[in-house]
Amino acid sequence: MSTKLEEIYTGQFKGKKKTFFSYLHNVCNTKKKLLVKGELLEIHQKMKNKSKANHLTENKSRNTNFDELENIINTFTESLVLDSSVYIEVRDAIGKPEYYYFNTESFSGRKISALNFLQAKEKLRFPSANNDILTLNFQTFYEKYMKVKEPKSIGKGVEYLNRYLSSNMFSNPYKMLGNALFNFLFVHKYDSQQLIVNDRIDQLGKLRFAIDKAINFLKRQDSERPFSEIKHELQQIGFEPGLGNTAGRILDMLQQLDSLLTNPDHISLKEFLSRIPMIYNIAVISPHGYFGQDNVLGKPDTGGQIVYILDQVKALEKEISHSLEIAGLEAKHKIIILTRLIPNAGNTSCNQRLEKVNDTKNVWILRVPFREHNKNITDNWISRFEIWPFLEEFTEDSYKELLVEFGAKPDLVIGNYSDGNLVATILSKKFGVTQCNVAHALEKSKYLFSSLFWDEMENQYHFSIQYTADLLAMNSADFIITSTYQEIAGTEDGIGQYESYINFTMPNLYRVTGGIDIYHPKFNILPPGVNFDIFFPHYKKENRISEITEEVENLFFKDKGDFVIGKLKNPKLPPIFSIARLDKIKNLTSLVKWYGESAELQSQTNLIIVAGKIKQEDSSDAEEKEQILLMHKYIDQYKLNDHIRWLRGDPDRRRLPEYYRVIADKKGIFIQPALFEGFGLTVIEAMRSGLPTFATKYGGPLEIIEDEISGFHIDPIDGKGTTEMLIKFFRDCEGNQAYYEKISRRAIERVENTYNWSLYSKNFLSLAKIYGFWKYISNLEMTELHAYLDLLYHMLYKPRAKAMLELHKAK
Ligand code: UDP
Numbered sequence: 001m002s003t004k005l006e007e008i009y010t011g012q013f014k015g016k017k018k019t020f021f022s023y024l025h026n027v028c029n030t031k032k033k034l035l036v037k038g039e040l041l042e043i044h045q046k047m048k049n050k051s052k053a054n055h056l057t058e059n060k061s062r063n064t065n066f067d068e069l070e071n072i073i074n075t076f077t078e079s080l081v082l083d084s085s086v087y088i089e090v091r092d093a094i095g096k097p098e099y100y101y102f103n104t105e106s107f108s109g110r111k112i113s114a115l116n117f118l119q120a121k122e123k124l125r126f127p128s129a130n131n132d133i134l135t136l137n138f139q140t141f142y143e144k145y146m147k148v149k150e151p152k153s154i155g156k157g158v159e160y161l162n163r164y165l166s167s168n169m170f171s172n173p174y175k176m177l178g179n180a181l182f183n184f185l186f187v188h189k190y191d192s193q194q195l196i197v198n199d200r201i202d203q204l205g206k207l208r209f210a211i212d213k214a215i216n217f218l219k220r221q222d223s224e225r226p227f228s229e230i231k232h233e234l235q236q237i238g239f240e241p242g243l244g245n246t247a248g249r250i251l252d253m254l255q256q257l258d259s260l261l262t263n264p265d266h267i268s269l270k271e272f273l274s275r276i277p278m279i280y281n282i283a284v285i286s287p288h289g290y291f292g293q294d295n296v297l298g299k300p301d302t303g304g305q306i307v308y309i310l311d312q313v314k315a316l317e318k319e320i321s322h323s324l325e326i327a328g329l330e331a332k333h334k335i336i337i338l339t340r341l342i343p344n345a346g347n348t349s350c351n352q353r354l355e356k357v358n359d360t361k362n363v364w365i366l367r368v369p370f371r372e373h374n375k376n377i378t379d380n381w382i383s384r385f386e387i388w389p390f391l392e393e394f395t396e397d398s399y400k401e402l403l404v405e406f407g408a409k410p411d412l413v414i415g416n417y418s419d420g421n422l423v424a425t426i427l428s429k430k431f432g433v434t435q436c437n438v439a440h441a442l443e444k445s446k447y448l449f450s451s452l453f454w455d456e457m458e459n460q461y462h463f464s465i466q467y468t469a470d471l472l473a474m475n476s477a478d479f480i481i482t483s484t485y486q487e488i489a490g491t492e493d494g495i496g497q498y499e500s501y502i503n504f505t506m507p508n509l510y511r512v513t514g515g516i517d518i519y520h521p522k523f524n525i526l527p528p529g530v531n532f533d534i535f536f537p538h539y540k541k542e543n544r545i546s547e548i549t550e551e552v553e554n555l556f557f558k559d560k561g562d563f564v565i566g567k568l569k570n571p572k573l574p575p576i577f578s579i580a581r582l583d584k585i586k587n588l589t590s591l592v593k594w595y596g597e598s599a600e601l602q603s604q605t606n607l608i609i610v611a612g613k614i615k616q617e618d619s620s621d622a623e624e625k626e627q628i629l630l631m632h633k634y635i636d637q638y639k640l641n642d643h644i645r646w647l648r649g650d651p652d653r654r655r656l657p658e659y660y661r662v663i664a665d666k667k668g669i670f671i672q673p674a675l676f677e678g679f680g681l682t683v684i685e686a687m688r689s690g691l692p693t694f695a696t697k698y699g700g701p702l703e704i705i706e707d708e709i710s711g712f713h714i715d716p717i718d719g720k721g722t723t724e725m726l727i728k729f730f731r732d733c734e735g736n737q738a739y740y741e742k743i744s745r746r747a748i749e750r751v752e753n754t755y756n757w758s759l760y761s762k763n764f765l766s767l768a769k770i771y772g773f774w775k776y777i778s779n780l781e782m783t784e785l786h787a788y789l790d791l792l793y794h795m796l797y798k799p800r801a802k803a804m805l806e807l808h809k810a811k
């Protein structure tokens with residue numbers, strides 16, 4: 001509760017109340033109906049400045065009023081103005097929005113519910129809006145469950161869950177969780193072979209006795225003695241394969257189980273569950289874009305998600321293999337990436353049903369076509385905003401195909417992005433297995449007021465369907481992986497991507513009060529890595545292939561052709577480099593503009609950009625076409641032909657890492673100027689290569705880079721400020737190369753220690769097992785939530801997706 005605000009408007013301090021209401025008057029006077037944080041702060045700043053100008057600075061109490069007010073206004077995220085009424089959303093605590101209503105005529109105010117706030121928002125859009133629309137609330141289903149308490153613990157769900165489970169086991173020995181754990185040990189089978197324990201142990205008491213007996217036996221064995229040699233004795237006592245491949249490992253595992261049953265703690269629970277073999281087959285769902293290994297990156301809707309998944313599955317396969325080996329099991333395992341088959345796939349393999357993933361033993365890409373109502377297969381690429389009508393049949397077909405390919409059901413389904421997470425929701429339910437979601441980027445916070453103005457954007461983006469899918473998938477997931485903290489809970493200045501789903505409205509459609517609880521322990525932060533085999537520091541010359549270095553140097557400085565714009569007059573200058581899909585949100589056109597506007601930057605540096613297509617007619621994506629036009633416009637307007645090199649996007653993973661390294665050889669820098677970036681794989685790729693990196697402060701890079709230590713944060717809204725930072729950096733480096741080297745070294749170290757796939761896969765598998773256990777013991781209690789989700793899927797999602805198809809047919 002924002003008590004300070006309440007103290008002020010209730011008039012406990014008269015002067016403060018007056019200042020606050022004159023602030024609200026100024027808010028009304030802007031004639032804006034909807035104001036966001038920056039605007040609300042600006043109004044206050046203007047008042048403060050005016051007051052100073054009126055020689056009131058000596059008035060100490062008035063100044064204090066202004067300062068206190070500033071602290072309070074800093075917690076305002078949004079305000080609505082309806083005549084003399086002002087409604088304010090306050091974010092005093094992360095993930096716990098509060099709402100207030102003020103009447104600027106009667107100088108009164110009160111706290112209101114989220115529902116009242118959303119209703120006012122609807123009235124603001126449509127004065128005759130129907131108050132009586134559907135209100136969704138998911139929180140009633142979670143009330144009986146534990147939650148993470150502190151904002152700083154958000155995203156550490158598994159730690160919290162383990163503490164909760166183990167402390168309950170302790171306070172309730174042999175009751176709920178003790179019994180649950182005991183029953184859980186029997187669940188594990190591989191094919192039809194029983195694992196862990198057999199039916200000689202039919203009560204919890206007998207398990208304790210059997211553990212003692214086995215520990216005594218194992219202590220007498222050489223710790224390296226293989227399981228196969230002691231299998232028979234252990235079976236007699238009641239233990240089966242899966243505890244370890246040597247006497248030492250099995251002993252360790254049983255001692256852990258023993259301490260878990262007598263004196264449980266969260267660490268031994270985590271260790272024990274993480275070592276039980278539970279995961280053999282994984283389905284990874286990623287329907288949109290071109291999912292392939294070659295010639296796809298840089299195509300529309302085809303970026304970091306694909307890089308992430310291809311690296312992720314390789315790391316997971318290694319980890320599963322290793323964990324099964326040390327568990328003493330010779331078990332087959334398989335990972336299938338499920339995506340869409342595109343018949344007209346150009347120079348990619350996206351028209352092939354099955355494709356083996358390179359450098360893996362048993363990881364495959366399975367492609368299933370989109371069909372329209374059991375009829376025609378759709379032939380061409382379809383934008384991720386328009387694939388919703390196809391997903392139901394795609395899921396049905398995929399369910400059958402996955403069963404055939406795995407020869408059984410998978411043990412885990414991992415969804416990716418809104419479409420993949422929706423498919424994962426349905427598949428995991430059908431298979432009855434654990435569901436994990438990875439969002440990569442949620443669209444909702446990328447577009448300002450995209451839910452309030454959903455109807456105006458619907459034709460292009462169909463957000464009403466996407467947000468419904470998001471709500472279903474987030475609430476259905478057993479656990480959610482995010483790449484950063486701010487993805488869930490935002491920063492002091494801005495709300496998180498998941499946080500934006502707590503309360504929102506889509507006028508005349510439905511509203512949501514309690515869409516997600518970011519304090520739920522299902523959230524876990526697990527950042528991705530970079531592939532260290534291909535991305536390494538530029539100075540490791542022995543690992544570089546000189547032909548590729550030469551190829552890239554030629555691309556940057558020599559070659560001519562229809563794949564490039566501009567020729568660098570002075571190739572010796574250090575380059576400013578950027579690579580991305582040519583989407584509006586990536587903001588590369590602004591980068592060209594900033595560069596064009598600064599004669600000093602042009603005299604200090606070159607600009608090298610690798611992005612998209614360079615001819616409009618080569619692009620099939622509306623947004624990319626627009627950006628291509630703008631790139632050309634700025635290059636011509638600022639006469640940049642001698643200073644810029646704009647190369648078309650390059651999907652070649654053999655050559656791409658060398659781009660960063662050649663730039664680092666030239667003492668250049670990397671810049672990522674996106675208006676918003678979910679995570680930003682290019683940022684960690686550049687840093688790993690040794691490039692001082694300047695990246696957007698909106699999104700993942702804010703957490704990746706420690707400002708002025710391992711790189712720099714930039715504000716893409718502030719072009720001038722960014723240009724000045726770049727100029728200063730190059731000036732500082734001119735007289736002091738050690739400065740460049742210091743930032744470069746810190747960037748390399750930062751990525752090495754934090755963005756590491758082997759760390760990721762270890763933690764990921766452990767999470768999958770712990771949430772698998774949690775699902776097992778809490779499953780029955782979640783039936784009401786799942787029934788509600790089912791209802792919404794059929795009553796809300798499906799009709800809208802179907803209507804969208806009709807709309808398209810009519811176009
Ligand atoms: N990429 C590429 N060629 C291109 C453009 C991008 O290989 O022409 C790769 C880039 O190296 C990175 C990924 O695509 O691995 C982009 O991921 P990021 O997270 O930066 O952005 P996204 O495209 O997912 O928004």
Ligand code: LCN
Nearest residue numbers: 304440441678679680681
């Ligand atoms: C999608 C994005 O937009 C990027 O910010 C991420 O880095 C990428 O996915 C991988 O998660």
